[in-house]
Amino acid sequence: MSEERKLAVLRAIVEDYVETREPVGSRALVERHSLGVSPATIRNDMAALEDEGYIAQPHTSAGRVPTDKGYRMFVDRLSGVKPLSPAEKRAIQTLLDGAVDLDDVVTRTTRLLAQLTRQVAVVQYPSLSRSTVRHVELVALEGGRLLVILITNTGRVEQRMVPLNGDPAESVLAALRSRLNQAVAGRRLAEVRALIADLAEQFAPADRPLVRAVIEALEDSLDIEREERIVLAGTANLARHGPDFVLSIGPVLEAIEEHVVLLKLLTEMGDGAGGVGVLIGSETAHTGLQEASVVSSGYASQGEVVARLAVLGPTRMDYANNMAAVRAVARYVSRILAS
Amino acid sequence: MSEERKLAVLRAIVEDYVETREPVGSRALVERHSLGVSPATIRNDMAALEDEGYIAQPHTSAGRVPTDKGYRMFVDRLSGVKPLSPAEKRAIQTLLDGAVDLDDVVTRTTRLLAQLTRQVAVVQYPSLSRSTVRHVELVALEGGRLLVILITNTGRVEQRMVPLNGDPAESVLAALRSRLNQAVAGRRLAEVRALIADLAEQFAPADRPLVRAVIEALEDSLDIEREERIVLAGTANLARHGPDFVLSIGPVLEAIEEHVVLLKLLTEMGDGAGGVGVLIGSETAHTGLQEASVVSSGYASQGEVVARLAVLGPTRMDYANNMAAVRAVARYVSRILAS
DNA sequence: CCTGGCACTCACACCGCTGGAGTGCCAGTT
């Protein structure tokens, strides 16, 4: 029994099953793929594959269905990289080139991915923890309030309103502004907290409440956990996967509504071969996603990976296609954010 | 045949059907509700109700099911206002009182509604067109860029970055800042465009490009259509409505993913009795929502209605409960935004 | 090591049947 052919059989099973959504038998296999051997031979291979846990039968005398382990093997060793069609490449360009700011890039990317893969698309906002401070601005408003604005190198703008007692002197503000920027401009957000902690001591006692309030506002903007955001699109695609999947749609919807769950998945998964990571079924380690897979890739801003984007769909998905789409989009987004 | 009893029968049918999800027959009706007459009499009433289009049979020799028209009648004339339980009232208070800013209020409200009604919850951000300008601020950043910030009375903050050639003089900025605020502070956003249109002419020719750029940025912030935003929660609840509804889940997901559709629905529907508006099934005039209903109410900021919130679910929903929840939450949100 | 053949299994579709819930109608009662 040739090891090579056995894997070819596994590949054929995965491909056929993804396409037809029905358990695939030995006869259909030799008919659709030119394997050059008889169904009986295939059956032997299948029995071996089943022993090794790559495929399973829903019931005796039915065809075979890939297991999570089978998909994993397919993704790791059997699936070639399917290049995108020119039309798809064009779609990526035309859709993303029109983006005007970071919000726009993110939402457009999400829609694009959903459309391209016909799955649920997830795009994570550039993570605050890895980005750096471009500028901090203080704006005194009428009514004794102060607007504290934090701008990151990824283009993200966080603002907080600080109530004060009485209007602060512009000279104090100017001093604080310049000290702040001197301290934190260009530094990573994760470092900022430490850098500004004892800033108050450099000011006259009378001004310290003001300084402390500003520091507090800034720290609030930095609260990374709270600000890890993701955007979704294409949830309606979940209903496009046949009645059997639609019945287990509830848990999946719950999982993706819990953004925390998705964030955890994304941040914990690395990039595999070709810069694309895949989690299959139970590998997600989440009850609602037993029948779902996630295909994801990091994207960069100014040469450094800052966040991830992904598609989510049934384990029975077209991995080659989705991996190609995710990779292409991630690269294109990185190129846009490079500037 | 008493007209009064006929309506009582309709009410009973709606209530039973909502609860059991099964067509309701004459016998079950007299058993569960003390109508004081025999099944045969009920049958006569039912025949009449069917003639008038309030109920229908899925097939001969099955029980009756309310039509959209039947639900409409139920909502308009038959459904009492079911007061919320103390536990629910407490839930509203504790969840909403912790909100720190507008974003927080909106997301908390959405989650709360979804949890309270076990339906899909929709909350619209305070509409820009109805809110007023609190303040406009200009901040010169290093690198010859200018940050234009617009703050509304609802607490919403819009910012735009404007690239310039060369650093502008602070004196010009100050003049522009004060002229701008003088012109637009306290005015409705809808008026702003007209108010600032010819501001450039009040400045020296050399400064006009700057002024025009700022005006453009402001106008961009005002682009209302683009900025009508809504937030969703509880989409997973769509899967909780029995297999028959889950199969038609796709179109519904599509519809609610198209935020434009929802916005149109919300803005076009008025408040009915008790400040709550209801759209039932085909009344939504949207293909994907034939089997869905929307229960919605406006909420106010500083005494004026600025946006709407809603829940969306199958036509076969508990209207009394959902209307009560929507009304209560809308009132509570209005109270929070009053300050 | 592959293949054709063969016996075996089992989901699924089809069929006919029946029970029961529900209806509409009508004649009788109040």
Added chain:
DNA sequence: AACTGGCACTCCAGCGGTGTGAGTGCCAGG
């Protein structure tokens, strides 16, 4: 005039039985 009990009728839903076909495992022979 309104209600009721009775009755005939309809028709969905569930059930057991059956056959068929796809699929399998195994084995003996090439």
